[in-house]
Amino acid sequence: MSDIQTYAQTNAPAKTGKIMLVGLGPGAVEHMTGRARAAIAEADTIIGYVTYVRLVADLIDGKEVIKKSMTEELDRAIEALDRAKQGKKVALISSGDAGVYGMAGPTFEVLFQAGWTPDSDIEVEIVPGASALNTCAALVGAPLTHDFCAISLSDLLTPWPTIARRLDAVAYSDFVVALYNPKSGRRTRQIQEAQRIFLRHRDPNTPVAIVKSAFRPKQRLEFTTLEKMAEADIGMLSTVLIGNSNTFIQGGLMVTPRGYANKYDVAEGERSTKGGEQAGRSLSTGLNGWLEAIRESGKSAAELAVEYRLPEDYIAAALAAGPEEDIAESAEAEA
Numbered sequence: 001m002s003d004i005q006t007y008a009q010t011n012a013p014a015k016t017g018k019i020m021l022v023g024l025g026p027g028a029v030e031h032m033t034g035r036a037r038a039a040i041a042e043a044d045t046i047i048g049y050v051t052y053v054r055l056v057a058d059l060i061d062g063k064e065v066i067k068k069s070m071t072e073e074l075d076r077a078i079e080a081l082d083r084a085k086q087g088k089k090v091a092l093i094s095s096g097d098a099g100v101y102g103m104a105g106p107t108f109e110v111l112f113q114a115g116w117t118p119d120s121d122i123e124v125e126i127v128p129g130a131s132a133l134n135t136c137a138a139l140v141g142a143p144l145t146h147d148f149c150a151i152s153l154s155d156l157l158t159p160w161p162t163i164a165r166r167l168d169a170v171a172y173s174d175f176v177v178a179l180y181n182p183k184s185g186r187r188t189r190q191i192q193e194a195q196r197i198f199l200r201h202r203d204p205n206t207p208v209a210i211v212k213s214a215f216r217p218k219q220r221l222e223f224t225t226l227e228k229m230a231e232a233d234i235g236m237l238s239t240v241l242i243g244n245s246n247t248f249i250q251g252g253l254m255v256t257p258r259g260y261a262n263k264y265d266v267a268e269g270e271r272s273t274k275g276g277e278q279a280g281r282s283l284s285t286g287l288n289g290w291l292e293a294i295r296e297s298g299k300s301a302a303e304l305a306v307e308y309r310l311p312e313d314y315i316a317a318a319l320a321a322g323p324e325e326d327i328a329e330s331a332e333a334e335a
């Protein structure tokens with residue numbers, strides 16, 4: 001029996017409608033992916049915020065277009081489901097990536113509430129796009145080359161204490177941070193509070209870049225410092241990038257070093273490893289080296305906790321695990 005017959009006999013419903021969650025990137029046609037454009041071309045119905053619908057104007061001739069305002073995310077998802085149930089292919093379009101503060105989450109919430117499962121007859125495809133943090137970073141240099149995170153300052157759906165706690169944690173732990181939704185006509189104090197929290201942990205001279213309307217006609221870049229950031233021109237279409245303690249600005253570029261200076265000396269174009277370090281191996285202060293050092297220090301977990309700003313119970317547990325648990329330093333080279 002052929003697979004097709006088996007399929008027909010089990011009466012599995014053929015996929016009928018389709019919902020495509022399409023990230024358009026920052027807002028320039030050149031930065032849209034091939035799949036994003038193809039998904040829009042393939043769709044019968046396009047649903048999205050007016051500005052983004054305009055970006056794909058050349059692809060939507062003859063299609064049903066449902067323009068929605070910013071605040072109607074759930075309505076957009078409900079409408080998409082409705083059309084898909086009728087067997088239509090629907091493209092829900094978002095700026096950047098649809099999964100980053102975009103339509104992907106609310107759409108799945110609506111789908112699951114309606115009893116949808118991945119096996120049901122409506123197919124869902126998520127088409128990734130370059131998010132604001134990627135595109136804004138590309139415009140200012142290389143600010144995200146080390147650990148970073150994104151925080152939205154929008155308190156429309158998230159309580160302020162939750163946002164403040166996250167700001168505090170990442171400021172303390174020296175992440176590079178991309179602030180989404182930093183300010184709007186009505187939300188002007190959030191960015192000041194973010195600055196206040198950051199200044200508790202970070203140097204006032206920490207570099208900050210503010211990118212407005214990346215890859216759009218009104219694009220604007222501004223470099224400033226943590227101390228002065230709240231005075232800058234920030235709006236709904238800005239992303240604020242705050243550096244970590246190693247980030248610097250040089251020649252009009254914001255750069256976060258990857259950490260090569262911890263391992264190599266570079267002089268006159270020649271590269272040599274620093275004493276005690278080996279190419280392709282963890283740093284001497286990497287996990288195994290560090291464990292050895294704290295073990296040999298003879299210090300208590302409490303003392304070490306203060307020294308390394310780590311929880312005492314973690315240090316105690318790591319010490320208690322003993323050297324036999326050290327993962328034999330694999331010879332694998334790190335990229």
Ligand code: SAH
Pocket residue numbers: 026027094095096097098099100101102130131132133136179180181182211212213214215216235236237238239240
């Ligand atoms: N899904 C989008 C984010 C939507 S939230 C993405 O992945 O990029 C809206 C926020 O995104 C804005 O307040 C701003 O902080 C940021 N943003 C979106 N497009 C931008 C652009 N072209 N330039 C700068 N920031 C942008």
